[in-house]
Amino acid sequence: MIIRRKPVWELPESSITPARFVLGRRKLVAGALAMGPLSALGAARAAHYDPGRPITPEHDATTYNNYYEFSDDKNIWQAAQALPQAPWSIKFDGLVEKPQTWALEDLLKQVTLEDRAYRHRCVEAWAMTVPWRGFPLSRLVALARPLASAKYVQFQTITNNDAMPGLANPVYPFPYTEAVTIEEAANILPFIATGLYGKPLPPQNGGPIRLVLPWKYGFKSAKALVRVSFTEKRPETFWRDLNPNEYGFWANVNPDVPHPRWSQAHERLLGSGEIVPTRIYNGYGDQVAQLYAGLQNEMLFR
Numbered sequence: 655m656i657i658r659r660k661p662v663w664e665l666p667e668s669s670i671t672p673a674r675f676v677l678g679r680r681k682l683v684a685g686a687l688a689m690g691p692l693s694a695l696g697a698a699r700a701a702h703y704d705p706g707r708p709i710t711p712e713h714d715a716t717t718y719n720n721y722y723e724f725s726d727d728k729n730i731w732q733a734a735q736a737l738p739q740a741p742w743s744i745k746f747d748g749l750v751e752k753p754q755t756w757a758l759e760d761l762l763k764q765v766t767l768e769d770r771a772y773r774h775r776c777v778e779a780w781a782m783t784v785p786w787r788g789f790p791l792s793r794l795v796a797l798a799r800p801l802a803s804a805k806y807v808q809f810q811t812i813t814n815n816d817a818m819p820g821l822a823n824p825v826y827p828f829p830y831t832e833a834v835t836i837e838e839a840a841n842i843l844p845f846i847a848t849g850l851y852g853k854p855l856p857p858q859n860g861g862p863i864r865l866v867l868p869w870k871y872g873f874k875s876a877k878a879l880v881r882v883s884f885t886e887k888r889p890e891t892f893w894r895d896l897n898p899n900e901y902g903f904w905a906n907v908n909p910d911v912p913h914p915r916w917s918q919a920h921e922r923l924l925g926s927g928e929i930v931p932t933r934i935y936n937g938y939g940d941q942v943a944q945l946y947a948g949l950q951n952e953m954l955f956r
C-alpha cells in the first residue's frame with residue numbers, strides 16, 4: 655500500500671474536492687479497517703457485482719468490438735494491436751485545484767485494483783458480461799482534486815493518427831469524448847478498467863485504461879483515456895454531437911424506450927447468441943435510479 659505524504663502547501667482536501675469523494679473514501683477506509691479488508695470487499699461484491707449471467711467467452715469479448723478510431727467495422731482487434739500501450743499518461747484539467755499529468759504507472763500506485771464482473775449493454779442491442787479489473791471512478795476523481803464548482807466530468811480518448819486509420823474519416827467528430835455528472839461519478843458502480851479476464855486490458859477493449867458505466871449504453875464507456883476534464887457546463891459528447899436525435903447525454907438503458915430505428919426490449923448475448931429481455935438501467939436500478947430523481951423532463955434513456 656502506498657502512503658502519500660501531503661506536501662505542506664496542499665490545502666485540506668475538504669476545502670477543494672466535493673465532500674462526497676473525500677467522505678466516501680474515509681468511510682470506506684474506516685469500514686474496511688473495522689471489518690478487515692477482505693470481508694469489506696467480499697460484502698460489497700456479493701451485493702452489487704454478481705452479474706447473474708454466465709461470463710462471455712474471452713474470445714467473443716475481445717474480437718467483436720466497437721472502436722471507431724480504428725473502423726466502423728466490429729473486426730478491429732488485430733488493427734488495434736498497433737496502438738502503443740506504454741508509455742501512457744493521463745491529464746486532469748479544467749475545474750481542478752491544479753492541472754496534473756500522471757504517468758499511468760504512477761497513477762496505478764495510488765489505487766487498489768479489484769475485480770468486478772459487469773453486464774455491458776451496447777445501444778445496438780447486443781450484450782456481454784465481462785470480468786473487469788480496475789478501480790472506482792470516484793478514486794480517480796479524488797486524485798484529480800476537482801473544485802466544488804465542477805458539475806461534470808468529461809473523458810477524452812487518444813487520437814493516434816499512425817495507429818488509428820478511422821480518425822481520417824471526416825464524418826466523425828473525433829476525439830471521442832464522453833461525460834457524466836459529478837453525482838454519477840460519485841456512485842459506486844462507475845469503474846476505471848485496466849484489466850480484463852485477469853490480464854492487462856487489451857487495446858481493442860480500450861487498453862490500457864477505459865471507463866465502464868454498466869447501467870448506460872456501451873457508447874458512454876470511453877476507451878483509451880488520455881484526459882479527464884472537470885466543467886461547470888454540460889460538455890458535448892461524441893455520439894450526441896454526431897446525431898442528437900438518436901443519442902443523448904444520459905443514455906441510461908431502458909427496454910421501454912426504443913432507439914428511433916430499433917427496439918431496445920431485448921438483447922443478444924455475445925457467445926451464446928441467446929436473446930434475453932433488457933432490464934431498466936441494465937438491472938442496476940437499485941444502485942443508480944436515485945441519481946435521476948427530479949430529472950424526468952430530461953431525455954434519460956437515449
Ligand code: MTE
Binds near residue numbers: 715722872
Ligand atoms: N471508445 C472509443 N474511444 N471509441 C469507440 O468507438 N465505442 C463505444 C465504447 N467506447 C467506442 C468507445 C461503444 S459504441 C461500445 S458498445 C463500447 O465501447 C464497446 O466496448 P467493447 O469493444 O469493449 O465491447
